[in-house]
Amino acid sequence: MASKSKRARMAPQRNYAKTFMYWAITVLIIKLIIIAAIPASNFDILAKPYNIDGAWLGADGENYITGFEFLSKGGIFSKESILSYWPAGYPLIMLLLSILGKSYVLTTLSIVQSLIFSFAVYIFASQLARTRLKKYSYLVFLLIILNPTLSLSSLSVGYESFTASGLLIATALIIKDFIDKDNRKFVKYLIINSAIFGLLTFMQPRLIISGILINLAWVFIRKGFKAGSLFVIITLAVTLFFPATLIFRNHKATGVNAISTNLGVTMNIGAGDKATGGYMKKDYGVECVQTGTVSQQDNQLVKCVLNWYVSHPTKAIKLFYQKTINFFSPWYGPEAGGTMARNPWLKVSPLVNIASTPDGGDLIYGGFGKLISWLWLLGGITLLLYGFIVLWRLGSLEKFIALMAMIAVSTNWLVSLISIGDHRFRLPIMGMSLFLQAVGLKTLFSRGKAQVVDGPALR
Numbered sequence: 292m293a294s295k296s297k298r299a300r301m302a303p304q305r306n307y308a309k310t311f312m313y314w315a316i317t318v319l320i321i322k323l324i325i326i327a328a329i330p331a332s333n334f335d336i337l338a339k340p341y342n343i344d345g346a347w348l349g350a351d352g353e354n355y356i357t358g359f360e361f362l363s364k365g366g367i368f369s370k371e372s373i374l375s376y377w378p379a380g381y382p383l384i385m386l387l388l389s390i391l392g393k394s395y396v397l398t399t400l401s402i403v404q405s406l407i408f409s410f411a412v413y414i415f416a417s418q419l420a421r422t423r424l425k426k427y428s429y430l431v432f433l434l435i436i437l438n439p440t441l442s443l444s445s446l447s448v449g450y451e452s453f454t455a456s457g458l459l460i461a462t463a464l465i466i467k468d469f470i471d472k473d474n475r476k477f478v479k480y481l482i483i484n485s486a487i488f489g490l491l492t493f494m495q496p497r498l499i500i501s502g503i504l505i506n507l508a509w510v511f512i513r514k515g516f517k518a519g520s521l522f523v524i525i526t527l528a529v530t531l532f533f534p535a536t537l538i539f540r541n542h543k544a545t546g547v548n549a550i551s552t553n554l555g556v557t558m559n560i561g562a563g564d565k566a567t568g569g570y571m572k573k574d575y576g577v578e579c580v581q582t583g584t585v586s587q588q589d590n591q592l593v594k595c596v597l598n599w600y601v602s603h604p605t606k607a608i609k610l611f612y613q614k615t616i617n618f619f620s621p622w623y624g625p626e627a628g629g630t631m632a633r634n635p636w637l638k639v640s641p642l643v644n645i646a647s648t649p650d651g652g653d654l655i656y657g658g659f660g661k662l663i664s665w666l667w668l669l670g671g672i673t674l675l676l677y678g679f680i681v682l683w684r685l686g687s688l689e690k691f692i693a694l695m696a697m698i699a700v701s702t703n704w705l706v707s708l709i710s711i712g713d714h715r716f717r718l719p720i721m722g723m724s725l726f727l728q729a730v731g732l733k734t735l736f737s738r739g740k741a742q743v744v745d746g747p748a749l750r
Contacts, residue, residue, distance in 0.1 A: 307420035308413075311432050315409040318436050322405040326398060326446060336360070345398025349449025350630045350715055351377070356397075356448060358382030363393065368544045375541040375585070378551045380493035380533075381450045397448060404445040404452045411456035411463075412436040415722065418466040422688055423746035424730070431729040435459075440622050441721045443635035450494040454719035461487045461502075462695050462723070465509050469688050470747045477513065478525070481506070485526040489533030491719075496550050497710075498719060501702040502530060505695050512691060547586045554710075555592030561614065561711040562596045564606065568613030568712045569628050600709070614712025618704055619672055622714065625656045626664035629714035675700070675724055678731030681741050688747060696723040 331344040336353050337360060349355075354373060359382040361371040367383065374382065388403060389396040416432035419425075436442060445452040461484045468480045488502025506526045510519040534550050541547040559576040561568060566575050579595035581588040600607040617628030623642050637643050645651035654660060682693030699720045707716050717724070734741055 307425065307428055308417040310429070311413045311416045311420075314432065314436065315413040318442070319405055319409040322409075322442075322446065323402065326401045326405070329401075329446070343397060343448075345395065346401040347447045347635050348633055349444070349447040349451065350633055352448035352633070355381050355385065359385040359389070359396070362386045363389065367540060370544050372545065375545050375547045375549070376551060376553050378494065378496055379537055379540060380490075380495075381453075384453070384494070400448065401446045404456075407456045408442065408445045408452055409436070411459040412722070415459040415463040415726075418463040418470070419692075419726075421470050421746070422466065422692070423685065423743040424682075424689060424692070425744050425746070426742040427730050427733055430733055431726050434725045434729045435722050438721070438725060439636035439640075440631075440634055441718060441725070444718055446635055447633070451715070451718035454491045454495055454498060455722050457487045457491045458498075458501075458699055458720065459722045461505070462692070465505070465695065466688070466692060468509075468513065469691070472747075478522075481510070481522060481526055482529055484509075485529035486533070489530040492530065492550075493533040493537065495719065496534060496554075497703065497706045497716075499530070499534065500706065501699045501720070503527070504698050504702065506530070508691070508694060508698070545585075547584070549586040549589065552585050552589045555589040555596065558596040558710050559592055561610065561709070562599050566610055568610045569617050570630050570711055570713060597709070610712075611708045614708050615704065616668070617712030617714060618707045618717055619668055620714045621664050621667050624664045625661045626668060627714065628712060629716075631715050671724075671728060674728040674731035674735070676727075676731075677735065678727035678729065681730055681734045682727075685741060685743060689743075693727070696727050699723040700727070 326345055329345060329347065331342055333340045334343055334348065334353060335341070336356055341356065343352075343356075354377050358371075358374050358377060358379060361369045361374060362379070362382055363386060365371065367386070385396055385400060388399045391399050412432060412435045415435075416428045419431060420428040424431075441452075441455060444455070464480050464484050468477060484506060488498070488506060491502055492499040503526075507523060510522045510526060513519070514522055537550045538548060541549060541551075559579075560566070560571055561575075563576045577595050577599040579592050581591045583591075613628075616626070620626050620628040622631050622634050623637055623640060631637075642655060646655040679693050679697050682689045684690075700723055703716060703720045707713065
């Protein structure tokens, strides 16, 4: 009689990649139905009614659409100030998609974002299933692709979905490289990943730190410090090329030598004696003498804010604490901290319906609601850290995957500390955080024992 372990080895293995593909296609089809059903709405853009069809507006949706309209009329070197104040990367992508028809650009945008998101979750989970984390991959896949806020963000006008998808794809390619160990394809994967991180920076400059650090860690561990020097030059050149094109565009259009000129303003909103740590429209900021060009004034404001933090350590620590709470806060409820009022999930969230009545409002925003909000917030952070520790202790490739995920999460959190605490800034790294939380959750329910199978080593 065959032993139990032998019978297990002889049993047919589940094709996770095929299962993930079916799920991803199903979710995409559902989204296409939703896109077709999104009602057209009018918003005041460029001081006139503007028809929004096929997508919902994200937090900065009007600004991106305004930038797109100026690019459509004035070309890529349009002199309008909004294109240098806000990073012009996302409006430029909209301009590219408009070649399929300007009237349908927002519908096209929703479809493309949804297609890329489904592919990103599919490829990430599929590569994860090839590692020792195979038993975690299904839960990871479901938590990411079915997360209401993250998944539905692909139907909104905003950079968040593109960037979240890009991080998942880049991480998947790195995992694939470590598993296949095909040196002939390493440079190809490196260039692709560098281009992905460059495009993420093209849309949201704050992501450049995590992109560069992840690729550097990959290169040095894969090739060593000495042999990896040339590859570091390659990845930096490709990654920095994309934000450099924005600097070139702004310089040629308006003489501004910067990706955007809103960094100092954004940082200033989150600093000062009256700052709350979140977004404010008035009574914020620090005193700062500014002269010169727009980009020079922005740089001066950045220095003023940093100097204020150094000279007011106690106030800085209090603000850092509140910004951390905001960054990891729930999307809705008494502890929600951020600019996610247009979160598509809130259109159908049962919590919103409950809070619409007097008794329901007391429940959601009263003591019980605050308790649930804090449990959600602290529970999410705890699971994230626990998942990281579980993977770190496993060592080998799983340890490096945990490192990539934590680099993405921690760098974006740290950037929020010196700018604005906003749960919306968590969206681009949400795939990585949900991955760590899924590992923590499954391990917790397995009584603290990691559920691993045989798999490839780091080298």
